[in-house]
Amino acid sequence: MTDDNNVPIHHLGNRYRLIHQVGKGGMALVYEAYDQMLERPVAIKLLRQDFSELQGFRDRFKQEAKSAANLTHPNIVTVHDFGIDPNGIFIVMEFMVGKDLKFRIREKGFFSANQGIPLMIQACNALGYAHRAGIVHCDVKPQNMIVSDDNRLKITDFGIARALSSINEDNKPDVVWGSPQYLSPEQALGEQPSPASDVYSLGVVMYEMFTGKLPFNAKTTDELIQLHQTQPPVPPREINPECPSELEQIILKILSKEPAARYRTADQLGSVLATILENYRKQPTSSRSSAQVPPAFMINNQPPQISYEDYSPGSEKTSTAIDWKLIGLELLCLLLVGGLLPFWLFIWFSIKPLFG
Template sequence: MSKIFGGRYEVLDRIGAGGMAIVYKAKDLLLNRVVTIKVLREQFVTDEDFIRRFRREAQSAASLSHPNIVSIYDVGKDGDTEYIVMEYVEGRNLKEIIREYAPLSTEQSINLARQITGAIRNAHENHIIHRDIKPHNILVTADGHAKVTDFGIARAVSSATVTHTGDIVGSVHYLSPEQAKGIQSNEQSDIYSLGIVLYELLTGKVPYDGETPIAIALKHLQQEPVPPSKLNPRIAKELEGVIMRAIAKSPEQRYVSAKELLEDLNHIQAGEPIAWFGLPQAIDPEATQTHKGMGKALNPIEVIDSVPIKSVNKRRSLLIVGGLVLLLTLLVGGIWNYMSVGSTKVPDLTGKTVPVAEDFLKDAELSLDPEVTQEFSDEVNKDLIIRQDPKADNSVKVGRTVKVVVSKGIELVEFPNVIIGQMSKENAINLIKNAGFTGEITLVPMPDDAAKDAVIGQDPLPKSSWPKDGNITLTVSTGPQWSTINMPSVIGKLSSEAKTILVDQNKLVLKIETEVSYTSPEDVVISTIPSPGESVQQGSEVTMVVSRGPGPFAQGLEAQASSNNVMIAQFLAGVQKGRLKEQ
């Protein structure tokens, strides 16, 4: 028997677990809809302060209504078990998507970031801070719709987590510097965490990593991040500027609000410039002059404008000649450096994971190109290198980068439904091939009431994810197996009961006729062709004659009426004779 919380929410399946709660898919029996239930773990049940704070924050978050926020429907208690009922989202969390597909394209990343930022903006405007923004708390549907979950819950968990474990709240990879210091977080803390998520979407890596949570937290406080364009050269400078501003260590250099961040993301998506990006840097005081007696600093352009034209032309000529000399020097130096660099042999990276390949390249004094391409492969397992450029054993200069293509594994495609409507095997095979499947199709014959050659079973099941070259099995009907039987007796039965006996139980094709009957009630079988007991072949047509009335009762009434008519006629005839005598 399945568990029912609060007499209303029936558990269907366990779909996940975290440090705070176990997550179930359930059905709301009252409203007949699927929901998600988060059931608090036992270690929190005895902490009354936490439970009180947890309920208050969850109820506060329930007031949020936004298309990119997972709605909270209910907060309840069943015995000693505290639970939250939330909107059920059919999809995957963003961390799973990052692991499989990152780096994502600029368009995909901005689209997701805009949705998440919109959710955060809505929460902030309602005075709710998330405090634990990370890909694990962001759900994405199959059509790319993002929904942020666990709003308001992190605040309730924070003090309880310190009480029970002493750990830092939230995933340390996305922790803001102020959270790492133990300072109270604010709206800008959520913006920092979102910036880390955007960094990871575009590069496939978090900016700070380490062997322990403390080591990672210290990097948030002390270490400058590698610009994301160093890991993914396709990232535009303006987008990189947005990311670096979002993850600035000092809140004063960070975006003030989610609204401000969202505006910049909208500008980038629309191809419009960002107002603050690319502003002139502070002018070097030594590069300025002062008008005598005025004390006004001039920028270099104003200084050049004040110089006589002849002097400017002479200086320009000297700059051109100097530039050519410098360019020639650099060119010669570069060629000399190239000639003096040693050579090395490219190792064979095929069949290896990227981390292992990086070790091999390091030993050969080479490096991996940060732009790793991924593609599906039927032959090479997921996360292993399919091919490389330059190829193995080629002799190249030390320090060169090597490009690799990594397998995404076998491409899985949704398998079509070929058992619907008793589809013929020819149509089913054509549908499967048109869907891109190339695997061997095995036909298994089986007797069935369906028409001959109709597909009555399939493996894989409809809408299953299946390899394009995977083997397929179709169960095909050989048609009904008819035999000779004795015609059942259905005379005197209602037509519906007779139909069940003849068609459903004995596999006969039924033809129904009706006729007037004074001996059988309406809708009762009068006779059959062939007669009961005669031999008949299953699948052949038989005739059933059904009464359409008026039936035995009507016959009695008709006879009585006829008798009455005779008596009336005799009476009238007698009256007529009496009149004639009187005359």
């Protein structure tokens, strides 16, 4: 393994042995590693070495790493440790076997509603939990979503984009914080991101999942940001007619330019997606793509009352409604039988001597 200057790196923090590099971005290198103290595999993100020279960034990154470490959720990659090494700042995370969602999309072309919506419900589950904890991800993209072979999705990199944004403008002339393909219009304007900003970015991910294409493409970052701010996306069904019309309406709502026009939190979006999935699975297979089911938008400015917490990989929700009428009839029969039994015993013992 080597750093940005091609200098071999074998250990970090006198504790973690690097096995091999599994990813590389403009900000960091990602390694599969081994925790020699606790004797377990881990993933390590090693940030660019020049970042470690900035005291303000080190402090902010440590703060964000602590916040991320407090997020304990089945759909969030757990943060184990944080450190500063001569090779740079690094963060130690749970090692998850799987591929990022970007790879999965390229592999499949696009997802069907039945395959893709449960994954997005898991993403909403993770982001909603973070939003309730007061944490906005700020860099939601498929590269930050790891999908295992059994379709468990986990989101990683909470807080890293927020820490990077603390670097002084003079030190980052060539850097856009967040990924411009998935950046919300308000983030591009430098406004404070909110949970609705994460929802917008998740909408871009959904658009890509169900069409195989990004909603906006441009030659430069500035042009791309301009499209996010001004241009409506091509409706998904014009690219993929198999996308259910109800899902298309949801995606277009999420990609609204104004935050107030979207769902305010990932929790709301997750509830709506759970409703869509229920409706979709009840439809005959032959009519799914063209079904005109009324969209599951907000009712009195509130999400539909449906839980999405139990959408675990490989499982479908089953009805657990209790048939009280049937139970009532069974109890009535039991009472009738129980009440008549003493009467028949009385008759039997009364007439038995007559035949004796």
